[in-house]
Amino acid sequence: MERTLRLNDTDVSENPAVWSHDPSMMWDPESRRYYSYSTDVYRPESGLCEKRGIPVRSSDDLVHFKYEGTVLSQKAAEEGADNGDYPETEGFWAPFAEYVHGEYRLYYSATKAFGSSESRIWLAVADGPLGPFENRGVVVDTWGTDDTYPNGIDPHIVRDGGKCFLVYGSFFGGIYIKELDEKTGLPADKDPRSLGKCISRKPDDATSDGPEGAAVIYVPETGYFYLFQSYGWLGDDYDIRVGRSRHAEGPYTDVDGADLRGESMGLKLAGSYCFRAENPCVKTDENADGNADRNADGNADRNTDENGWEWGGIRGPGHGVPFYDPVSKRYFFVHHFRDGASVNRVYDEEEQRASYTVHYMMVRPMFFVDGWPVFGPEPYQGEKFEPLSPEEAKGTGEGLTFAAADNRMTFSGETEMEDAEGCTGNCVIYRCPDFENGGTVTVVTGIDNSGLAYWKKFMYSIV
Template sequence: MQENQLTFGVHDPTIIEEGGNYYLFSTDTGQPKTSGVPIRWSQNLRDWNFIGQALPEVPKVAEEWSSATGLWAPEIVRYRDEYRMYYSASTFGSTRSYIGLATAKSPQGPFHDQGLVVKTSPVLCHHNAIDANVVTDKTGKQWLLYGSFFGGLYILPLDNETGKPSVSGFGKCIARRPESVDTAIEGGFIYYNPKTNYYYLFCSYDSLNDSYNIRVARSRYVDGPYVDCKGHAMDDLTHEPDDIGMKVLGSYHFSGEKAVLAPGHNSIFKRSNNQLFMIHHARRKVFSDEFFLNIRKLEWLSNGWPVVSPCLYEEDCKQKLLGFAGKWHVIYFDETNGTQESLLEMIEDKDYQKISDNEFSWQGSLVKTWLEMVDGKPQQVFSGMTSKGYGIIARKF
C-alpha cells in the first residue's frame, strides 16, 4: 500500500466522524512542527490532510502542574451538540500528570479549555493521569478510563452533563502488571458490544519503542473485572505477565514487505455504516520517530472475541469471497515480544472445518476470512484466535 506522508508522525490516534468527514486527533509529536493536538481530515479514511491543531498552547494550569511542553493522547467524543476533547499533559517517566477537558462546537475547533478532570503526582497517588478514554456504558452513563505504567489502568464515573468526575477520588483499578515487566501497561480503550453484551478492554503492553503489543479482555460490567480468553484477570499478578490478555496484534513481518513494529495505543472507531475499525500507531524502525497511522477493520469471531485485519484499510471490497483452501502467509502471535515472521501454509479442503460462510476451524484455531483491497486489488485475508488464546493473521497469495 502506498503510504500517505501525512500519516507519518501520528501517535496515540483517535478518529471521529461528522457529516461524512473524518477527523483524526493524535499526540503532539512535532510532525508537523506544531504545538497542541494536531488535527487531520479525510473523506475516505485513507487520504489525510493536516488542517490545524486544537489548543495551540498547553493550557497554563496544566503546564504549571505537569511541566509539559506538548499534549498527549487526546480523546475526542461528541455529547449532544458539543465536542469534548480530553488531553493529557505530562513529561516522560513522570506521574505528575494532568488530564484536562476542552470543548468546541465543531471537531475543527476552536477548542476552549474547561480545566481539570483528574491529576496525579507521587504525593497524591501511585498511578498516572494520562491516556484518557471516555466510555459510555449500556445505560448511557459515561466513565473515564485512564492510566499508564505506574499503578495500572483506572476507571472513574463521569457526570454526563459536565464531562467531569461525578465522585471524588481516583476511581477503581481494573488492569495492572507486575514490577518484573516494569508494570508496562497503558493506552486503555473500552468498547461495548451489544451483540455479546460484553465490555472489551483493549490496552498496550510493554515498551512503545520496540515491543508494544495490543491485548484484549472482557467483562459483563464496565468497571470490571476484565478477564481474558484463558480465564486470567487483567489485574492478576500471579500468572506469567506476558500470558495475560489475548494478544490481538504485535510486531510482524510479511515476507517481501516492510515490517510493522510495536503496534499499540489503539482506539476503536465505529463508522456511520456500523463498520468497526481499530486505530493505532506502529513504527518502521524501533527506537525511532518513524511511527505512522494504522487503520484496520475489526471483526468478531463466533466465540465473541475481536480480531483485526492483517492489512491497513484502503477501501471497502465488494467482490465475491474466494474459497478458504490455498496458499497462505500466516503470522502467529504468542507471549513473546519479538517480530513474528510469516510462515507459508498450504491449506487443503481436508485441513479445516467450515463453521459458517466465512468462519473456519483450522489446526485448533478459529479464523474469520474476508476480502481487503491491497494496492487497489482484492486480497483474501483471515484473522482469528489460536488454541492457546493468541491472535493469528494471514494473507492469501
C-alpha cells in the first residue's frame, strides 16, 4: 500500500506535509475538498511561506496534499501584525477555519512576542477557502494581562444547544471557552476583553508545561464533548491528552472522573514514541518514492543521504484537531510531529533541553472505545478499516503504552497476544500500511485495564 508521508524531505512542493505546525482541517462542501491551515513558518529555501499570512494545504482524499500558499490579504496581515509601539508580530499562529452561513471564517492568533501571554485572536472572512481573507474583528484580546490570565491564542470552534463557542488559551491561566455570536463569529457580548470560563488548567503537582493547543468536538455516537489538549515541551516531549463532558462548557474529566481544572492532565493518547523501523518512509537521493534503499544483506539502509539521517522515532505529536469527515463518515485527528532523527536535534544549553527542528503534519484515524477516543498507531493512508477479530492479531509483535506522567520517549517492546482477552469492547483491530517498515501490518489500539492508551503491531511484512 502507498506511503505518502515522507521523512527527510523538506521541500514542501514535493512533500506538502513538511513544515506544517499546529494544523487544522476543514471540509469544504462547495469545492468538495479538504483544507488544512497552519502556523506561519518561514522556510524560503524549501519554497514555503513566501510571506506572512497563514499557509494552507488542500487535498481530495486526506492522503495526498498540495501546498497552496498563504491566505490572508496583505491588508489583513498588516493589521493583524500591528502591535502599536511594540515590534510587529512576525508570524501568525494556530489558525482554525470553518465554512458557515455562506462564508469562510478563519480564526488566527497574533502574539506580542514568543512566550508572551499578551495576544489577540482575530477573525478573518473570505468568499473562498484560499482567500484572500479580510479581518472582521478581534475575538479575544489579552493585551495588558499578566501570566495568571489565559493567553489569547489557539482558537477552536464548537457548538452546543444552538450556541457557538470559542475554545482558546494556553498554560498561562489555562484553557477557556467563550460564547460567540453565531451570525457574525464575533463575541456574543461584543467585548473581546471578556475571557469566558476556564475549562482546563495545569494541576499544581504537574511537571510538564501546558495545557495548550486545545480543541473540542461533540460526538453524537457517544453523547460526549471531548476536550483535546497538549502538555510538554513543544520541541521534544509534547503530547496529546483528552477529557470529556456532557456539555461544551464542561466540566471535563478524565477516565477516573478527575477534573481537568487542576486535578488531571487528561487521558494521554499519544506522546513521543519509537517503533522498530527496518524501512521507514523517507526520501533518498536515489529513490524519491519513500522506500529506503537496500544494502547487501537485504536490509534497509537507515543512513539515507550525506547528512546522516537515521530513524529516531516520532517526537512530540501534539497541537491537533479532531475532525469528522462527512465523506467517509469517520473521525480523524490531525496534528504535527517532529522527526526524531539525531541530525534534527538542537540542544539548548540555557534551557537544558533538546528540540527537534523538522516538523510534519500527520492525519491519524480516531476511534471510540467504551466512550473514549483512541488513535490509530499509523498515519492514515486511505485504508478502509475493515474490522478484524482478536484471533487475527495473535502471535508476536511489538507494543507500547503511554504512561500518564512520563513524557520521555516511549519505545516499543515485544508483545504476545494469544487470545481475545483485553480486546473485546475496548480496542480496535485493523490492517493498514506500515509507516516504519513498508508492506501491510495488523494494528491494535485501545485502553488497557489500568486506563492507559496502548498500541500494538502484529505480523508486519517488509517489502
